[in-house]
Amino acid sequence: MILHRLGRDVTVLNDHLPVPGIGFLTVNAFVLHAAEPVVVDTGLSLPDRGFMDALGSAVDVPDVRWIWLTHPDRDHTGAIFDLLAAAPKARVVTTFLGAGIMSTYRPLPLDRVYLLNPGQSLDVGDRTLVGFRPPLFDNPATVGFYDTGSGTCFSSDCFGAPLPSPEMATAGDVGDVPPDALRAGQMLWATVDSPWVHLVDREAFLATVEPLRTMAPERILSTHLPPAAGRAPEFLDLVASAPGADPFVGPDQRGLEEMLAGFEPPGGPGQPAPAAGQAAGEARPAVGPAVT
Numbered sequence: 001m002i003l004h005r006l007g008r009d010v011t012v013l014n015d016h017l018p019v020p021g022i023g024f025l026t027v028n029a030f031v032l033h034a035a036e037p038v039v040v041d042t043g044l045s046l047p048d049r050g051f052m053d054a055l056g057s058a059v060d061v062p063d064v065r066w067i068w069l070t071h072p073d074r075d076h077t078g079a080i081f082d083l084l085a086a087a088p089k090a091r092v093v094t095t096f097l098g099a100g101i102m103s104t105y106r107p108l109p110l111d112r113v114y115l116l117n118p119g120q121s122l123d124v125g126d127r128t129l130v131g132f133r134p135p136l137f138d139n140p141a142t143v144g145f146y147d148t149g150s151g152t153c154f155s156s157d158c159f160g161a162p163l164p165s166p167e168m169a170t171a172g173d174v175g176d177v178p179p180d181a182l183r184a185g186q187m188l189w190a191t192v193d194s195p196w197v198h199l200v201d202r203e204a205f206l207a208t209v210e211p212l213r214t215m216a217p218e219r220i221l222s223t224h225l226p227p228a229a230g231r232a233p234e235f236l237d238l239v240a241s242a243p244g245a246d247p248f249v250g251p252d253q254r255g256l257e258e259m260l261a262g263f264e265p266p267g268g269p270g271q272p273a274p275a276a277g278q279a280a281g282e283a284r285p286a287v288g289p290a291v292t
Contacts, residue, residue: 001054004172009150011058016169023162024169035125036065045074068093070156071139098141134158136194153217160224161185174228190242
C-alpha cells in the first residue's frame, strides 16, 4: 500500500486492483486525524494487502475511536475485525442495514456499533462529520460524510474511475490523470457501479446532486479515485450527466475466452500453459468489475 498525507487532516491508504478490459481501479481507505481519530473503510478483503501495517504508519492504532464504514462491500471491510481487535475503544459507524448485511458474513459486535443515517451528524471532538447519501452508489447502506473541519467530502464509491495505468491509480492527486482519461473513466464507472442511473427520473436524480453543490467541498475523497481538490463543480456536472450515458455491457463468455487467451501462462514466456483440468484463470485477476 501507498500512503499519501493531505495536510494535517487526512492520510490516504492507497491500494489498487487491475480490472482486465477496463483499467486499474484505485481502492482507498482513509485516516481522518481528528481529536477522536476516524478510519474510513478498511481496505480489500484479499490476503496480504498489508492494511494494518500501513494504518500503523499513519496513526497509533489503539487510539482510533471511530471506523466509518461507508458501506459493507468487500473492498471496504477487509481489515475491519482486525482493527476492532487492535483498537478497543473504536466503534463502527454504519446503518441498520449495513450492520445487517455484515451479519451475513460475520456479525459486528453490537456494543461496538454506532448507527447513523444520512442527514445525521457525528461529533469527533474538534469537528462534526455530516452524513449524506452520495448521488451514485451501488449499495443501499451507503453513507458518505462531509468533514466540517477540513471541508472534505468522503464520497464512498461516487466519482470513482478505472484508470489506464497503475501509476495513475496510485497517484497522490487526480491532477496527475489526463483530463480525457479521467472523464472517460468516471463516466464508465458511473454506469458500471450504478447501472440504475439509466432508469431514474432525471429531475429526481438531479435533486440528489444539489446538496453537494450547496456543500461545496474543498476536496473530494472517493474510494476509487486519487484525491481531488478544487474539482467539485466539474465532478458534479459529470455525475449529473450520467443518466444520459451509454449503459455498460460487460464481456460475455466469448469475451472471457478471448481475454484468457491473451494472458501469459503463469510461468512466463515460453512456459507451458496450465495442465488439463486446472482452472485457466486460477492465478489471474477476475474479469469484469471485480470490486464496487
